Amino acid sequence: MRIFFDERQLLHVPARELHNGDWTDYAETPARVGSIRKAIDAVLAPRDFGEGPIAAVHSPDYLDFLKHAANRWRDAGRTGDAIGYVWPVVRRRPLKFGRIDADLGQYSMDASTPLAAETWTAAYWNAQSAIAAVDAVLGGERSAFALCRPPGHHAGPDYLGGYCYLNNIAIAAQFAIDAGQKRVAILDVDYHHGNGTQDIFWERGDVLFISLHADPVTDYPFYWGHKDEHGEGDGTGHTLNFPLPRGTAIDAYRVALANALSAIRTFEPDLLLISFGADTFADDPISFFQIHTKDYAVIGADIAALGLPTAIIMEGGYAVDALGENTASFLASF
Numbered sequence: 001m002r003i004f005f006d007e008r009q010l011l012h013v014p015a016r017e018l019h020n021g022d023w024t025d026y027a028e029t030p031a032r033v034g035s036i037r038k039a040i041d042a043v044l045a046p047r048d049f050g051e052g053p054i055a056a057v058h059s060p061d062y063l064d065f066l067k068h069a070a071n072r073w074r075d076a077g078r079t080g081d082a083i084g085y086v087w088p089v090v091r092r093r094p095l096k097f098g099r100i101d102a103d104l105g106q107y108s109m110d111a112s113t114p115l116a117a118e119t120w121t122a123a124y125w126n127a128q129s130a131i132a133a134v135d136a137v138l139g140g141e142r143s144a145f146a147l148c149r150p151p152g153h154h155a156g157p158d159y160l161g162g163y164c165y166l167n168n169i170a171i172a173a174q175f176a177i178d179a180g181q182k183r184v185a186i187l188d189v190d191y192h193h194g195n196g197t198q199d200i201f202w203e204r205g206d207v208l209f210i211s212l213h214a215d216p217v218t219d220y221p222f223y224w225g226h227k228d229e230h231g232e233g234d235g236t237g238h239t240l241n242f243p244l245p246r247g248t249a250i251d252a253y254r255v256a257l258a259n260a261l262s263a264i265r266t267f268e269p270d271l272l273l274i275s276f277g278a279d280t281f282a283d284d285p286i287s288f289f290q291i292h293t294k295d296y297a298v299i300g301a302d303i304a305a306l307g308l309p310t311a312i313i314m315e316g317g318y319a320v321d322a323l324g325e326n327t328a329s330f331l332a333s334f
Protein backbone atom coordinates (compact mmCIF):
# COMPACT_ATOMS: atom_id res chain seq x y z
CA MET A 1 0.00 0.00 0.00
CA ARG A 2 1.33 3.45 -0.86
CA ILE A 3 1.66 5.71 2.16
CA PHE A 4 2.02 9.47 1.80
CA PHE A 5 3.68 11.83 4.25
CA ASP A 6 5.67 15.06 4.00
CA GLU A 7 8.33 15.89 6.62
CA ARG A 8 6.99 19.46 6.79
CA GLN A 9 3.88 18.10 8.55
CA LEU A 10 6.11 17.91 11.64
CA LEU A 11 6.70 21.68 11.75
CA HIS A 12 3.42 22.33 13.57
CA VAL A 13 4.29 22.18 17.27
CA PRO A 14 1.87 24.05 19.57
CA ALA A 15 3.13 24.31 23.15
CA ARG A 16 0.02 23.49 25.15
CA GLU A 17 -3.76 23.37 25.16
CA LEU A 18 -6.63 24.24 27.41
CA HIS A 19 -8.04 20.86 28.50
CA ASN A 20 -10.96 20.68 30.93
CA GLY A 21 -9.94 24.00 32.43
CA ASP A 22 -6.22 23.27 32.85
CA TRP A 23 -3.26 24.01 30.62
CA THR A 24 -1.82 20.65 29.54
CA ASP A 25 0.78 19.40 27.07
CA TYR A 26 -0.60 19.41 23.53
CA ALA A 27 -2.05 15.93 22.88
CA GLU A 28 -1.70 16.16 19.11
CA THR A 29 2.09 15.90 19.16
CA PRO A 30 4.56 15.19 16.30
CA ALA A 31 5.60 12.05 18.26
CA ARG A 32 2.37 10.47 16.97
CA VAL A 33 3.97 10.30 13.53
CA GLY A 34 7.08 8.57 14.90
CA SER A 35 4.95 5.85 16.48
CA ILE A 36 3.08 5.21 13.24
CA ARG A 37 6.18 5.25 11.03
CA LYS A 38 7.84 2.61 13.20
CA ALA A 39 4.92 0.26 12.52
CA ILE A 40 4.34 0.78 8.78
CA ASP A 41 6.15 0.68 5.42
CA ALA A 42 8.30 3.51 4.07
CA VAL A 43 6.48 6.71 3.21
CA LEU A 44 6.40 8.62 -0.08
CA ALA A 45 6.49 12.42 -0.24
CA PRO A 46 3.42 13.80 -2.01
CA ARG A 47 3.83 15.96 -5.09
CA ASP A 48 2.57 19.53 -4.87
CA PHE A 49 -0.99 19.74 -6.20
CA GLY A 50 -1.09 23.45 -5.35
CA GLU A 51 -3.61 25.51 -3.43
CA GLY A 52 -6.45 24.95 -5.92
CA PRO A 53 -7.83 21.77 -4.29
CA ILE A 54 -7.66 23.44 -0.86
CA ALA A 55 -9.51 26.52 -2.13
CA ALA A 56 -12.19 24.23 -3.57
CA VAL A 57 -13.23 23.45 0.04
CA HIS A 58 -12.18 26.40 2.23
CA SER A 59 -13.15 30.07 1.79
CA PRO A 60 -10.53 32.59 0.57
CA ASP A 61 -10.83 34.75 3.69
CA TYR A 62 -10.32 31.74 5.96
CA LEU A 63 -7.20 30.64 4.06
CA ASP A 64 -5.85 34.18 4.24
CA PHE A 65 -6.47 34.15 8.01
CA LEU A 66 -4.68 30.79 8.42
CA LYS A 67 -1.60 31.91 6.50
CA HIS A 68 -1.09 35.08 8.50
CA ALA A 69 -2.57 34.45 11.96
CA ALA A 70 0.66 33.40 13.70
CA ASN A 71 2.59 36.42 12.38
CA ARG A 72 -0.23 38.83 13.16
CA TRP A 73 -0.38 37.47 16.71
CA ARG A 74 3.37 37.93 17.12
CA ASP A 75 3.16 41.44 15.59
CA ALA A 76 0.50 42.28 18.21
CA GLY A 77 3.21 41.59 20.80
CA ARG A 78 2.14 38.15 22.00
CA THR A 79 4.77 35.54 22.87
CA GLY A 80 2.80 32.26 22.88
CA ASP A 81 0.68 30.51 20.23
CA ALA A 82 -2.37 32.29 18.78
CA ILE A 83 -5.60 31.06 20.41
CA GLY A 84 -9.09 32.56 20.26
CA TYR A 85 -10.89 33.64 23.40
CA VAL A 86 -13.94 35.66 22.23
CA TRP A 87 -16.55 34.19 19.88
CA PRO A 88 -19.17 36.19 17.93
CA VAL A 89 -21.95 33.76 18.76
CA VAL A 90 -24.53 35.48 20.92
CA ARG A 91 -26.44 37.59 18.37
CA ARG A 92 -23.25 39.48 17.41
CA ARG A 93 -22.47 40.77 13.92
CA PRO A 94 -19.63 39.27 11.84
CA LEU A 95 -17.56 42.46 11.91
CA LYS A 96 -14.21 42.71 10.10
CA PHE A 97 -11.66 45.25 11.21
CA GLY A 98 -8.33 43.45 11.17
CA ARG A 99 -7.85 42.75 14.86
CA ILE A 100 -6.21 39.31 15.19
CA ASP A 101 -7.94 38.59 18.53
CA ALA A 102 -11.34 39.19 16.92
CA ASP A 103 -10.51 37.15 13.81
CA LEU A 104 -9.43 34.18 15.96
CA GLY A 105 -12.95 34.06 17.36
CA GLN A 106 -14.47 34.53 13.90
CA TYR A 107 -12.57 31.59 12.38
CA SER A 108 -12.50 29.03 15.20
CA MET A 109 -14.96 26.80 17.06
CA ASP A 110 -12.89 26.10 20.17
CA ALA A 111 -9.85 27.15 22.24
CA SER A 112 -7.96 23.85 21.89
CA THR A 113 -6.48 24.56 18.47
CA PRO A 114 -3.52 26.98 18.64
CA LEU A 115 -1.85 28.48 15.60
CA ALA A 116 1.93 28.16 15.92
CA ALA A 117 4.69 29.59 13.72
CA GLU A 118 4.68 26.88 11.01
CA THR A 119 1.06 25.73 11.27
CA TRP A 120 0.15 26.85 7.76
CA THR A 121 3.14 25.10 6.16
CA ALA A 122 2.39 21.86 8.02
CA ALA A 123 -1.32 22.03 7.19
CA TYR A 124 -0.59 22.74 3.52
CA TRP A 125 1.67 19.68 3.05
CA ASN A 126 -0.68 17.60 5.15
CA ALA A 127 -3.45 18.34 2.65
CA GLN A 128 -1.07 17.46 -0.20
CA SER A 129 -0.53 14.02 1.40
CA ALA A 130 -4.30 13.45 1.49
CA ILE A 131 -4.66 14.49 -2.15
CA ALA A 132 -1.74 12.24 -3.15
CA ALA A 133 -3.44 9.24 -1.52
CA VAL A 134 -6.71 9.81 -3.37
CA ASP A 135 -4.77 10.51 -6.59
CA ALA A 136 -3.02 7.12 -6.23
CA VAL A 137 -6.38 5.38 -5.86
CA LEU A 138 -7.83 7.24 -8.85
CA GLY A 139 -4.74 6.03 -10.73
CA GLY A 140 -5.69 2.40 -10.07
CA GLU A 141 -4.33 1.50 -6.62
CA ARG A 142 -6.80 -0.56 -4.60
CA SER A 143 -6.01 1.49 -1.50
CA ALA A 144 -3.64 4.16 -0.17
CA PHE A 145 -2.95 5.78 3.18
CA ALA A 146 -2.28 9.44 3.97
CA LEU A 147 -0.39 9.79 7.24
CA CYS A 148 -2.10 13.07 7.98
CA ARG A 149 -1.16 15.09 11.02
CA PRO A 150 -2.55 17.50 12.20
CA PRO A 151 -5.98 15.87 11.75
CA GLY A 152 -8.65 17.55 9.61
CA HIS A 153 -12.22 16.39 10.24
CA HIS A 154 -13.21 19.13 12.72
CA ALA A 155 -12.21 21.98 10.33
CA GLY A 156 -15.18 23.47 8.47
CA PRO A 157 -15.33 25.61 5.32
CA ASP A 158 -14.25 28.69 7.27
CA TYR A 159 -13.28 27.57 10.75
CA LEU A 160 -10.61 25.61 12.64
CA GLY A 161 -11.09 23.52 15.77
CA GLY A 162 -10.33 20.18 17.43
CA TYR A 163 -6.62 20.26 16.47
CA CYS A 164 -7.72 20.69 12.81
CA TYR A 165 -6.95 23.53 10.35
CA LEU A 166 -7.56 22.20 6.83
CA ASN A 167 -10.08 19.42 6.29
CA ASN A 168 -7.81 16.87 4.60
CA ILE A 169 -10.50 14.31 3.80
CA ALA A 170 -12.92 16.91 2.43
CA ILE A 171 -10.15 18.30 0.22
CA ALA A 172 -9.39 14.76 -1.01
CA ALA A 173 -13.08 14.02 -1.64
CA GLN A 174 -13.62 17.23 -3.59
CA PHE A 175 -10.44 16.53 -5.56
CA ALA A 176 -11.90 13.14 -6.56
CA ILE A 177 -15.21 14.71 -7.60
CA ASP A 178 -13.38 17.34 -9.66
CA ALA A 179 -11.38 14.51 -11.28
CA GLY A 180 -14.66 12.99 -12.49
CA GLN A 181 -15.87 10.69 -9.72
CA LYS A 182 -19.67 10.82 -9.53
CA ARG A 183 -20.28 9.64 -5.97
CA VAL A 184 -17.87 9.58 -3.04
CA ALA A 185 -18.60 8.03 0.37
CA ILE A 186 -16.80 9.23 3.49
CA LEU A 187 -16.78 6.94 6.52
CA ASP A 188 -15.49 8.58 9.71
CA VAL A 189 -14.43 6.11 12.43
CA ASP A 190 -12.52 8.55 14.66
CA TYR A 191 -13.80 8.64 18.27
CA HIS A 192 -15.02 12.21 17.72
CA HIS A 193 -17.72 13.32 15.31
CA GLY A 194 -16.34 14.84 12.08
CA ASN A 195 -18.32 18.06 12.29
CA GLY A 196 -16.21 19.92 9.74
CA THR A 197 -16.64 17.25 7.07
CA GLN A 198 -20.36 17.13 7.82
CA ASP A 199 -20.69 20.91 7.48
CA ILE A 200 -18.72 21.00 4.22
CA PHE A 201 -20.92 18.38 2.51
CA TRP A 202 -24.20 19.15 4.38
CA GLU A 203 -26.09 20.13 1.22
CA ARG A 204 -24.35 17.76 -1.19
CA GLY A 205 -26.01 14.79 -2.84
CA ASP A 206 -22.79 13.48 -4.42
CA VAL A 207 -20.92 12.97 -1.13
CA LEU A 208 -22.28 10.60 1.51
CA PHE A 209 -20.95 11.37 5.01
CA ILE A 210 -21.30 8.66 7.66
CA SER A 211 -19.77 8.87 11.14
CA LEU A 212 -19.48 6.45 14.08
CA HIS A 213 -18.44 8.34 17.19
CA ALA A 214 -18.90 8.98 20.88
CA ASP A 215 -22.34 10.40 21.60
CA PRO A 216 -21.99 14.20 21.52
CA VAL A 217 -24.28 14.36 24.54
CA THR A 218 -21.20 13.35 26.56
CA ASP A 219 -18.29 14.11 24.24
CA TYR A 220 -16.66 16.77 22.10
CA PRO A 221 -17.78 18.41 19.79
CA PHE A 222 -21.22 18.41 21.52
CA TYR A 223 -23.06 20.58 18.99
CA TRP A 224 -22.84 18.17 16.04
CA GLY A 225 -23.12 14.42 15.49
CA HIS A 226 -26.59 13.74 16.92
CA LYS A 227 -28.62 11.15 15.07
CA ASP A 228 -31.32 13.55 13.87
CA GLU A 229 -28.79 15.35 11.61
CA HIS A 230 -29.42 14.21 8.02
CA GLY A 231 -28.27 17.04 5.74
CA GLU A 232 -30.39 19.56 3.82
CA GLY A 233 -31.41 20.32 0.25
CA ASP A 234 -29.67 17.95 -2.21
CA GLY A 235 -27.83 16.58 0.82
CA THR A 236 -30.95 15.40 2.62
CA GLY A 237 -30.34 11.78 3.62
CA HIS A 238 -26.63 11.98 2.71
CA THR A 239 -25.45 12.64 6.27
CA LEU A 240 -25.81 9.72 8.68
CA ASN A 241 -24.64 9.71 12.32
CA PHE A 242 -24.16 6.76 14.67
CA PRO A 243 -23.56 8.19 18.16
CA LEU A 244 -22.34 5.44 20.52
CA PRO A 245 -22.17 5.44 24.33
CA ARG A 246 -18.92 5.69 26.27
CA GLY A 247 -17.63 2.19 26.97
CA THR A 248 -18.56 0.84 23.52
CA ALA A 249 -16.53 -2.30 22.72
CA ILE A 250 -16.01 -4.19 19.46
CA ASP A 251 -19.28 -6.19 19.35
CA ALA A 252 -21.59 -3.18 19.66
CA TYR A 253 -19.25 -1.19 17.43
CA ARG A 254 -19.54 -3.79 14.65
CA VAL A 255 -23.35 -3.68 14.78
CA ALA A 256 -23.30 0.07 14.08
CA LEU A 257 -20.55 -0.41 11.51
CA ALA A 258 -22.64 -3.01 9.64
CA ASN A 259 -25.48 -0.48 9.38
CA ALA A 260 -23.08 2.18 8.12
CA LEU A 261 -21.61 -0.20 5.54
CA SER A 262 -25.03 -1.18 4.27
CA ALA A 263 -25.88 2.51 3.72
CA ILE A 264 -22.61 2.86 1.77
CA ARG A 265 -23.51 -0.14 -0.42
CA THR A 266 -26.92 1.37 -1.16
CA PHE A 267 -25.27 4.65 -2.20
CA GLU A 268 -23.06 2.78 -4.73
CA PRO A 269 -20.06 5.12 -4.50
CA ASP A 270 -17.20 5.13 -7.00
CA LEU A 271 -14.76 5.70 -4.18
CA LEU A 272 -14.56 5.33 -0.39
CA LEU A 273 -12.59 7.66 1.88
CA ILE A 274 -12.03 6.79 5.52
CA SER A 275 -11.33 9.22 8.34
CA PHE A 276 -9.34 6.83 10.54
CA GLY A 277 -8.80 7.75 14.18
CA ALA A 278 -7.25 5.32 16.65
CA ASP A 279 -8.64 7.32 19.58
CA THR A 280 -11.35 4.66 19.92
CA PHE A 281 -8.54 2.66 21.60
CA ALA A 282 -9.24 1.45 25.16
CA ASP A 283 -6.18 3.26 26.56
CA ASP A 284 -6.59 6.54 24.69
CA PRO A 285 -5.94 9.37 27.17
CA ILE A 286 -8.81 11.64 26.00
CA SER A 287 -11.42 9.08 24.89
CA PHE A 288 -13.73 6.41 26.34
CA PHE A 289 -14.32 3.44 23.99
CA GLN A 290 -13.02 -0.11 24.57
CA ILE A 291 -11.50 -0.98 21.20
CA HIS A 292 -8.29 -3.06 21.36
CA THR A 293 -5.34 -3.41 18.98
CA LYS A 294 -6.58 -6.68 17.41
CA ASP A 295 -10.06 -5.16 16.91
CA TYR A 296 -8.71 -2.67 14.38
CA ALA A 297 -7.98 -5.55 11.99
CA VAL A 298 -11.61 -6.67 12.32
CA ILE A 299 -12.95 -3.16 11.69
CA GLY A 300 -10.60 -2.83 8.71
CA ALA A 301 -11.68 -6.20 7.31
CA ASP A 302 -15.39 -5.31 7.63
CA ILE A 303 -14.78 -2.11 5.66
CA ALA A 304 -12.44 -3.68 3.12
CA ALA A 305 -15.15 -6.26 2.33
CA LEU A 306 -17.05 -3.50 0.53
CA GLY A 307 -14.51 -4.04 -2.24
CA LEU A 308 -14.31 -0.34 -3.03
CA PRO A 309 -11.23 1.67 -4.06
CA THR A 310 -10.30 3.23 -0.72
CA ALA A 311 -8.13 6.10 0.50
CA ILE A 312 -7.52 6.13 4.24
CA ILE A 313 -6.85 9.49 5.88
CA MET A 314 -5.35 9.65 9.39
CA GLU A 315 -7.26 11.63 12.02
CA GLY A 316 -6.85 11.21 15.81
CA GLY A 317 -5.28 8.74 18.27
CA TYR A 318 -3.39 9.97 21.32
CA ALA A 319 -2.08 6.84 23.06
CA VAL A 320 1.24 7.47 21.34
CA ASP A 321 3.00 4.19 22.23
CA ALA A 322 0.19 2.01 20.85
CA LEU A 323 -0.76 4.29 17.96
CA GLY A 324 1.56 2.65 15.43
CA GLU A 325 0.37 -0.91 16.17
CA ASN A 326 -3.28 0.14 16.12
CA THR A 327 -2.89 1.91 12.80
CA ALA A 328 -0.90 -0.97 11.27
CA SER A 329 -3.56 -3.42 12.48
CA PHE A 330 -6.26 -1.42 10.67
CA LEU A 331 -4.24 -0.93 7.45
CA ALA A 332 -3.27 -4.61 7.21
CA SER A 333 -6.86 -5.48 6.27
CA PHE A 334 -6.53 -3.46 3.07
Ligand code: OKP
Pocket residue numbers: 018019020112151154162163190191192220277279315316317
Ligand atom coordinates in the same frame (compact mmCIF):
# COMPACT_ATOMS: atom_id res chain seq x y z
C1 OKP B 1 -9.43 15.65 17.49
B1 OKP B 1 -9.70 14.40 16.71
C2 OKP B 1 -11.75 18.08 25.93
C3 OKP B 1 -11.01 18.89 24.91
C4 OKP B 1 -11.21 18.27 23.58
C5 OKP B 1 -10.36 18.46 21.35
C6 OKP B 1 -10.37 17.05 20.90
C7 OKP B 1 -10.08 17.01 19.44
C8 OKP B 1 -9.93 15.63 18.90
N1 OKP B 1 -11.54 18.60 27.21
N2 OKP B 1 -10.14 18.63 22.74
O1 OKP B 1 -11.04 14.13 16.43
O2 OKP B 1 -9.07 13.23 17.24
Ligand code: ZN
Pocket residue numbers: 190191192277279315316317
Ligand atom coordinates in the same frame (compact mmCIF):
# COMPACT_ATOMS: atom_id res chain seq x y z
ZN1 ZN C 1 -10.77 12.15 17.53
